[in-house]
Amino acid sequence: MYLADPVHPRYGVGKNVGNYSLRRLSALTVKSARQPGRYGDGDGLYLVVGKGGAKSWIVRVQKNGRRRDVGLGSATKVPLKLARERAALVRSQVEAGLDPVLERNKRGGVPTFREAAMQVHGEHKKGWKNGKHQAQWLATLEAYAFPAFGGVAVSEIEAPTVRDALSAIWLTKPETARRLRQRINTIIDWAVAKGFREQSLALPVIDKSLPKQRSRVKHHAAMPYKDLPGFMAQLRARETMGRFALEAVILTAARSGEVRLATWEEVDLTKRTWTIPASHMKAGREHVVPLSNSAAALFQMLQRHARGDKSLIFPGSIKGKPLxxxxxxxxxxxxxxxxxxxxxxxxxxxxxxxxxxxxxxxxEVALAHVNSDKTEAAYLRxxxxxxxxxxxxxWSNYCGKLFRPSN
Structure with missing residues (x-):
């Protein structure tokens, strides 16, 4: 049950001296108010002037002893008379045992956090090249955010709620927690831009309340290069599409996704090049890989024995799909x-x-790494x-040669 916070119009906030209905504000007072603070109008209605001069209306209510301010809109758009009417509506909802915030959200079509997340995901996923990232973006929220506040209106998500959700995994899963923080903030910022809420999350406050993470940079486990020639001999002892793809990854020093998505249109065996399109590259720039003798022989062999979808060099078990x-x-x-x-x-x-x-x-160029030195990058065009x-x-010679006839 919500209760209007009784505040005396003269004695100010927190003076529990009865539920007075006296008015203190006038249209002129609202217009001329400049000093940051709260200006009481009685019956829990306040004009709030921010440090930057922005003015808004709130009505203070209580639930189970906990005070809560319900926003009634900007004072530049909502005149004093309408603010009083909205405050009266909140009080009538209180008397009826209704939550005024939920009732307002029902009327205004404010989505829940889960619904907002789905909309954000739908808008952004077209810009993500990595399909795995598209799936993980929602999976993280489903695992750690939706159970905590997925059903809460996006307009009512507060810093303490987000902080508690992050705290549960902040030290045990630091990388996941940081990604969760970023994704929650993206959704909240989207809600602000859509007009579903007035303010973004207080991230500095949330960050300061969380303990310091002591995570170390996790590198991908790599094979010592001295082991590579022996490994390559074992890899080539059997012929499967998976082994061919892994051999291509090694010989070209490319990323696995670039190899798995490679098509015959990208390979020119006459010029001995593999041109990876920008859409498949992490940096979003086209990259040309010179093919060594062994790499060219591998592609020639695969071309002669192409099966299934002839567009893909390394087709998977499902027709038309890569490994x-x-x-x-x-x-x-x-x-x-x-x-x-x-x-x-x-x-x-x-x-x-x-x-x-x-x-x-x-x-570094062979690995298609982006040069972080902008001056140096400008000269190395x-x-x-x-x-x-x-x-x-x-590199191919070091890996060890395997004779593959060219015809």
């Missing part, structure tokens, strides 16, 4: 290895740095394809 990421990981696990597929890029980088005289920036072709041939 799954887990297929490549399973190859490693079946071979008794604990490393990650992505870790082979680190193996390549370590080998180039410690076993060759090729410049470090050349290996070329993709240095000729030099990279030599680097990739040296």
């Amino acid at each position: 799954s990421d887990m297929t490549l990981t399973k190859v490693l696990r079946d071979m008794g290895r604990s490393e990650t597929v992505h870790g082979f890029r680190s193996t390549f980088r370590d080998w180039a740095a410690e076993q060759t005289s090729f410049p470090g920036e050349l290996a 070329s993709d240095r394809r000729v030099q990279r072709a030599k680097l990739m041939e040296a």
Whole structure:
């Protein structure tokens, strides 16, 4: 049951001296009020002037001994007379045993946090290149946010509620907690932009209330380059689509997603290049990979024995679908290895740095890493394809040759 907070119009906030109905404000007072603070009008209605000069109306109510301010709108849009009418409506709802906030949300069509999250996901997912990220974005919210406040109107999500949801996993799952924080904030900011609420979350307050995370940067487990020649011999001992794809990942130093999504239209065996489109690249820029002798032989063999969907170089078991990421990981696990597929890029980088005289920036270009030095990047406009072709041939030779006839 809500109760209007009785405040004496002269003695100010917190003076429990009866439920007075005397009026203190006038239209002129509202217009001329400049000093930040609350100006009482009686019966729990206040004009609130912010530090920046913004003016809004609130009516103070209580539920189970807990005070709560219900917003009634901006004072620039809601005149004093209408503010009093809205405050009276809130009080009538209180007397009827209704929650005025929920009743207002029903009339105004304010979505719940879950509904808002679905709308945000629907609007943003088209801009996400990674399908796995699309699924994880909602999964994180379903696991840790929706159980706590998924059914609450997005206009009523407060900092303490968000803080408690984050606190549950802040130290045990720090990376997940940080992603959850970012996604919740995105939804709340969307609600502000849509007019469903007036203010964003007080993130600085939430952050200061949480303990310091002591997480370390987690690197992808990589195979020592000294183990690679022996591993490649074992990998090539059997022929499966998963093994072919993993071999392509290693020989090209590409990301697994770039290899799994590769199509024959991207490969030019005459020029010995594989042109990865910007839509498949993490940095969103087209990347050309010079193919070594071994890599070219691998693609030639696959082209002659293409099956199923001829557009995909590495088709999966479902027609028209590429291999799954887990297929490549399973190859490693079946071979008794604990490393990650992505870790082979680190193996390549370590080998180039410690076993060759090729410049470090050349290996970075081969890995399609974005140069963080803007000045240096401005001068290195070329993709240095000729030099990279030599680097990739040296890498291929180190991995070990396997004869594959070209015709």
